[in-house]
Amino acid sequence: MVESVDLMKPHTWFPFARAMKRKIIYHCGPTNSGKTYNALQRYMEAKKGIYCSPLRLLAMEVFDKVNGLGVYCSLLTGQEKKHVPFSNHVAWTVEMVSTDDMYDVTVIDEIQMMADAHRGYAWTRALLGLKADEIHVCGDPSVLDIVRKICSETGDELVEQHYERFKPLVVEAKTLLGDLKNVRSGDCVVAFSRREIFEVKMAIEKHANHRCCIIYGALPPETRRQQATLFNDPNNEFDVLVASDAVGMGLNLNIRRIIFYTLSKYNGDRIVPVPASQVKQIAGRAGRRGSRYPEGLTTTLQLEDLDYLIECLKKPFDEANKVGLFPFYEQVEFFAGQIPNSTFSELLDRFGENCRLDGSYFLCQYNHIKKIANMMEKVQGLSLEDRFNFCFAPVNIRDPKAMYHLLKFASSYAQALPVNIAMGMPKCSARNDSELLDLETRHQVLSMYMWLSNHFENDKFPYFKKAEAMATGIAELLGESLANARWKPDSRSVGKQQKVVPKSQGEVKDQLCINTSSSRRRLQHDTASLAVHVP
Numbered sequence: 001m002v003e004s005v006d007l008m009k010p011h012t013w014f015p016f017a018r019a020m021k022r023k024i025i026y027h028c029g030p031t032n033s034g035k036t037y038n039a040l041q042r043y044m045e046a047k048k049g050i051y052c053s054p055l056r057l058l059a060m061e062v063f064d065k066v067n068g069l070g071v072y073c074s075l076l077t078g079q080e081k082k083h084v085p086f087s088n089h090v091a092w093t094v095e096m097v098s099t100d101d102m103y104d105v106t107v108i109d110e111i112q113m114m115a116d117a118h119r120g121y122a123w124t125r126a127l128l129g130l131k132a133d134e135i136h137v138c139g140d141p142s143v144l145d146i147v148r149k150i151c152s153e154t155g156d157e158l159v160e161q162h163y164e165r166f167k168p169l170v171v172e173a174k175t176l177l178g179d180l181k182n183v184r185s186g187d188c189v190v191a192f193s194r195r196e197i198f199e200v201k202m203a204i205e206k207h208a209n210h211r212c213c214i215i216y217g218a219l220p221p222e223t224r225r226q227q228a229t230l231f232n233d234p235n236n237e238f239d240v241l242v243a244s245d246a247v248g249m250g251l252n253l254n255i256r257r258i259i260f261y262t263l264s265k266y267n268g269d270r271i272v273p274v275p276a277s278q279v280k281q282i283a284g285r286a287g288r289r290g291s292r293y294p295e296g297l298t299t300t301l302q303l304e305d306l307d308y309l310i311e312c313l314k315k316p317f318d319e320a321n322k323v324g325l326f327p328f329y330e331q332v333e334f335f336a337g338q339i340p341n342s343t344f345s346e347l348l349d350r351f352g353e354n355c356r357l358d359g360s361y362f363l364c365q366y367n368h369i370k371k372i373a374n375m376m377e378k379v380q381g382l383s384l385e386d387r388f389n390f391c392f393a394p395v396n397i398r399d400p401k402a403m404y405h406l407l408k409f410a411s412s413y414a415q416a417l418p419v420n421i422a423m424g425m426p427k428c429s430a431r432n433d434s435e436l437l438d439l440e441t442r443h444q445v446l447s448m449y450m451w452l453s454n455h456f457e458n459d460k461f462p463y464f465k466k467a468e469a470m471a472t473g474i475a476e477l478l479g480e481s482l483a484n485a486r487w488k489p490d491s492r493s494v495g496k497q498q499k500v501v502p503k504s505q506g507e508v509k510d511q512l513c514i515n516t517s518s519s520r521r522r523l524q525h526d527t528a529s530l531a532v533h534v535p
């Protein structure tokens with residue numbers, strides 16, 4: 001009989017934080033309302049502070065910004081460790097943050113991510129465990145109630161600061177009438193698959209007089225950043241951005257108008273409407289304070305998507321009633337003692353079945369971890385702790401080449417050999433889509449190597465510097481490749497990131513005009529711009 005695992009009262013897991021009298025300041029509001037800005041002001045004033053970012057890209061942005069303002073700040077993500085001498089400030093990615101040290105001020109950005117099905121545990125751990133006098137959390141109101149509840153359990157003081165958007169977003173009711181020729185300078189067209197992104201870029205560059213930058217999740221942060229910089233700079237011909245939902249979080253871009261190419265996306269299983277909270281986040285990238293376009297516009301390509309866009313923007317934030325948790329290694333190890341001879345993947349399943357949580361928490365999904373654990377079963381000689389650590393390596397489980405490299409890294413590690421990168425450097429930028437995909441995979445493998453090097457003893461993964469130099473080179477090649485990309489994504493990319501053909505989407509190709517009769521009909525009544533105040 002297996003004993004259940006007690007994950008009740010997670011606030012008691014951090015006795016040192018509980019012994020402190022912490023003050024939590026919740027910067028609560030919609031996008032572009034100054035939440036992160038205000039929290040960072042306090043952070044920079046502090047003697048010792050940390051900023052916890054949802055993305056490497058944002059951690060890098062804060063690192064640059066804060067150093068630029070004369071406050072020495074280091075950068076610590078899973079992949080990079082940039083120590084700035086004499087710095088008392090650090091920008092971390094939230095998964096990396098240490099709950100051992102004491103800080104004066106910490107910032108946890110995008111706190112609503114506590115309710116994220118996969119990564120929520122990292123925000124929950126930061127909020128419960130950070131040893132800081134002052135903790136600034138920034139985000140929308142969806143987790144405000146649950147943070148209130150947590151603070152009443154921890155005994156922390158909670159101060160709420162509510163914000164309004166600097167300028168309301170204006171919805172253009174005219175839409176693009178299904179025609180990408182209506183794209184203008186400063187526009188960002190948002191599509192939800194890699195294939196669509198390249199199709200849109202090709203169509204715009206062929207039929208409208210614009211050059212496009214591209215941002216999507218599989219690109220390394222350095223390349224995304226290079227593309228963002230290229231787009232933000234008015235002194236070049238790249239004046240349109242085509243992006244996935246990867247632009248959705250926190251980034252400050254010079255976007256005048258967000259155009260939703262479609263409002264449905266493939267969720268790994270089927271095509272579903274894009275959730276309202278995500279639509280708001282993405283639309284909120286338009287018209288940032290301090291940018292060239294402080295008045296933000298948003299619209300859709302197709303008229304039939306417009307109602308859904310307005311509905312999403314008007315919809316109040318859904319309240320989350322639970323936030324994510326994931327056990328520490330020590331909790332899994334303790335449980336493993338009860339079921340000897342099981343594989344790690346079985347162990348995870350039994351853990352999931354037997355853990356008890358209280359009403360405010362859920363166990364984060366771990367399918368991704370199980371998939372890696374299953375692959376690792378072949379590797380003999382890894383300790384339970386090694387398996388646990390390998391399973392958190394950043395790898396796209398749908399990319400067999402990247403998975404293969406992870407397996408090879410683990411096999412060499414298990415044989416106590418210094419792990420080689422075992423991959424060459426491509427000579428030139430990509431000339432077609434399969435070469436582009438190859439560059440993306442290579443970068444991912446190098447990034448994984450760097451992550452492993454930082455998470456295991458250094459001498460086990462001794463080629464960190466080489467991996468870093470190669471990754472920088474590949475990120476540059478990716479940037480060059482994107483500037484010159486004039487090809488249609490090949491069929492392999494469809495397999496990798498399933499082609500999405502939502503109901504409202506016509507093929508782009510050469511027919512840029514995809515007006516429907518229904519859209520023409522409705523237009524007669526509905527051509528004025530409509531101001532929608534984002535709640």
Ligand SMILES: Nc1ncnc2c1ncn2[C@@H]1O[C@H](COP(=O)(O)OP(=O)(O)OP(=O)(O)O)[C@@H](O)[C@H]1O
Nearest residue numbers: 030031032033034035036037038250252288289290
């Ligand atoms: N008081 C201020 N003075 C000058 N610039 C400001 C001020 N407040 C905010 N900004 C600028 O406005 C922009 C948006 O602010 P910020 O990034 O803090 O918004 P946010 O509410 O965190 O948005 P999001 O939810 O999208 O992360 C940033 O470029 C920021 O530097």
Ligand SMILES: [Mg+2]
Nearest residue numbers: 035036138250
């Ligand atoms: Mg912010």
